[in-house]
Amino acid sequence: MFELLLQSAVFAAGVVLPIFFLVILGFLLRRSNMIDGAFIETGSRLVFKIALPTLIFLNVAELQLGQVVNLAQLGYAIVSTTVGFIAVWIIAKRYISEPTQLGVFVQGAFRGNLGIVGLALCAGAYGAQGVAVGSVLLGFVTLLYNLLSVWALTASQHQNAKLPWAGVLKEIVRNPLIISIVLALGFAALQIPLPDMAKKAAGYFADLTLPLALLCVGGSINGKVLRATSGLALHATQLKLIWLPVAQIVVAFAIGIRDIYLGSLFLMFASPTATVSFVMAKAMGGDSELAAAIVALSTLASFITLAIGITVLNTIGWM
8 A cells, every 4th residue: 555655646746747847947937037026927828829839739649539538527617617606706705805906816716827827737647648638628617717717706796787798708718728729629639630841840849839828927926925925815725626626526527537637626626726817807807916816825725636636546546
């Protein structure tokens, strides 16, 4: 038993530590002024608009649909995310009276950093197929994240406000990640081969995705924000990293989801709060300081919770 536990701990370290080191490196580079806010903004935009869509497309397009699409996993991800959102909303509504904090808290507790940390974890645990399975999951859950986040941030501050669904749908249709996944699934379904030269060139570009993205995540962590972390940020982080993923993964196992589909669910659901939640909170009049604190705290704390979670799941044979 001890040997199995040790092997699982080594496996967890191999998945989590490379990501942790890159995030910490980004933080240190920002502190030493080797990278600045402009670098992080430009790098993040490059990742979101070009590099990450390229990575997703290459990993999904040449696989059989049966290797990446699991309807039970996708359906469960949508249902469990919605149920988790409703549960957090009910709890937060009862204890948080400040409208500008309510929606921010809810978003911080349920919206994970799937596109960067989640995919990096899937790559570390399962390789190229992990990226492919995680990418499809990312596409479906991101759609839901956008809809629920807008509702939470709007409804919490303006009880009778008209929600900007037209704008939300427009952003979804124009989202480079969604476009990439749709195109890749089309190529996979029709088994359209990719030219070797184009695939090789795109591969070079895709290779920079996760290192650059993780450096930007680390560089965006604000030490001052961490020192001023509030109780609300701590509670949101606990929900995001512990209570929601534990409940989601136990139910997923109970309904028969297994192997890479179960493991990738955990890695995506247990990822820290998405950095875009800060951007949305600020743009929609929410408490941006609380949003920044949740992002920073959950990012750093996630490396501990993920290491423990991966070790436990690997030991009991769930990963």
